[in-house]
Amino acid sequence: MSYVDGYVIPIPKKNLKIYARMARTGAEVWMKHGALDYRECVGEDLQTKWGRSFSSLLKLKPGETVVFSYIVFKSRAHRDRVNAKVMKEMEEKMCETEMPFDMKRMVYGGFKTLVEM
Numbered sequence: 001m002s003y004v005d006g007y008v009i010p011i012p013k014k015n016l017k018i019y020a021r022m023a024r025t026g027a028e029v030w031m032k033h034g035a036l037d038y039r040e041c042v043g044e045d046l047q048t049k050w051g052r053s054f055s056s057l058l059k060l061k062p063g064e065t066v067v068f069s070y071i072v073f074k075s076r077a078h079r080d081r082v083n084a085k086v087m088k089e090m091e092e093k094m095c096e097t098e099m100p101f102d103m104k105r106m107v108y109g110g111f112k113t114l115v116e117m
Contacts, residue, residue, distance in 0.1 A: 001113040002036065003076045005083075007069040008107040010058045015100035016042065019067065022097070026090070030071055033085040037072035058105065067101075079110065 011019055023040040030038050043066035046055045054066045073079035 001075075001116055003073045003079045004111045004113060005071045005073070005079060006109055006111055007067070008054065008058070009067040009069070009101050010060055010064050010105050011067050011101040013063055013065050016065070018100040022100070023069070029086050029089050030082065033089075034078065034082045035071050035073060037070075039070050041068045042066070043068070058107075076110065076112070 020040070027038040027040070043054060046053055046060075046066060054060075054068075058066060060066070071079075073082060
């Protein structure tokens with residue numbers, strides 16, 4: 001079964017173009033170092049009729065939206081090897097880059113796949 005790193009990021013809509021440029025760089029670096037899949041998805045239908053919405057959970061402010069991202073790996077060990085290489089390269093590429101979102105509000109975790117088809 002694969003392993004997935006997942007991210008949920010509240011972000012000002014005005015910063016989406018900046019974030020998209022950063023995400024494209026991230027995608028290139030992660031895929032170069034062995035990630036199996038890389039996705040960055042921006043919220044479109046965030047007002048759900050059931051469950052708790054991302055908007056309420058993240059306490060979105062006016063003018064913000066949500067980016068949901070995930071990266072797929074062969075296993076957790078594979079993720080750890082790939083991420084070590086990625087972090088080293090990203091430090092060199094983005095050491096002076098200001099993040100277009102509040103890092104303290106980003107949610108992140110590593111997930112063992114439960115069902116895979």
